[in-house]
Amino acid sequence: MESLLSEIKNCTLCLPHLSHGVNPVISASSNSKIIIIGQAPGSIVHRTSIPWDDKSGDRLRSWMGISKEVFYNKDLFALIPMGFCYPGKGKSGDLPPRPECAPKWHDLVMDHIPNKELIVLIGTYAQKYYLKESAKNTLTDTVKNYGTYLPRYMPLPHPSPRNNIWLKKNEWFEESVIPELKRRTKTICYY
Known part of the structure; x- marks a missing residue:
């Protein structure tokens, strides 16, 4: 895994298309249990090289009911964006x-994580890529x-503050999805 x-x-690979240059951000271990597939690093993460090191990450950790210490434990969580830069x-x-x-990279990374128990798909890009035709229209x-x-x-959904309106319109998300996410996270991580 370290070599990969x-x-x-x-x-x-994408250097000609990236005005801010390349800085691939990923965190994973062969022992990771929960894989979080996000979109792509934002400008803060690009600067710090720490995945989910922003307000979106704070909300995601809150949804999962975990601390930063647990979240950044590579043996528990692999943090893999759809686009690394x-x-x-x-x-x-x-x-x-x-x-x-x-x-280019996702299948290789997934092959190096044999004991994954849950793959969290954040946003449309990850959902369409992984769920393919079983993803719904929206x-x-x-x-x-x-x-x-x-x-x-x-x-x-993406935990970005830009999605506050979506969260207000879809109260069922916090009532049913977040409790299930917290339960599964706790069961898998045994914390």
Whole structure:
């Protein structure tokens, strides 16, 4: 695994497309139990090289009911974005993750994590890539039907503050999905 992670961290495949340069951000161990597949690092994570080191990460940890110490334990959590580098800003937020990363690296990383118990799919990019035709037409419908993807996958909306309106419109998420996420996280991590 260390050799693969080193190869990923030295990847320059997308360099011509990244105005802020390459800085692949990933955290994983062969012992990881829960894999979190996000979108792509934001500008803060690009600077710190620490996955989910922002307000979105704070909310995600709250949803899971865990501390930073638990979250950054590689033997418990693999933190893998769809695109490993910050894609830059678009008109309404960050640009989409670069499409080259997941096909090149994800299967290799997954093959190095034999005892994964849950794969958390955050946002539409991760859900469409992993759930393929079983993903519903909208993120809302996919997340609402989370039970059909368990025990392997758990789809979530992005925990970004930009999604506050979605969270207010979809109160069922905090009432039913978050408790199930917390329960599964606790069961898998044994903390």
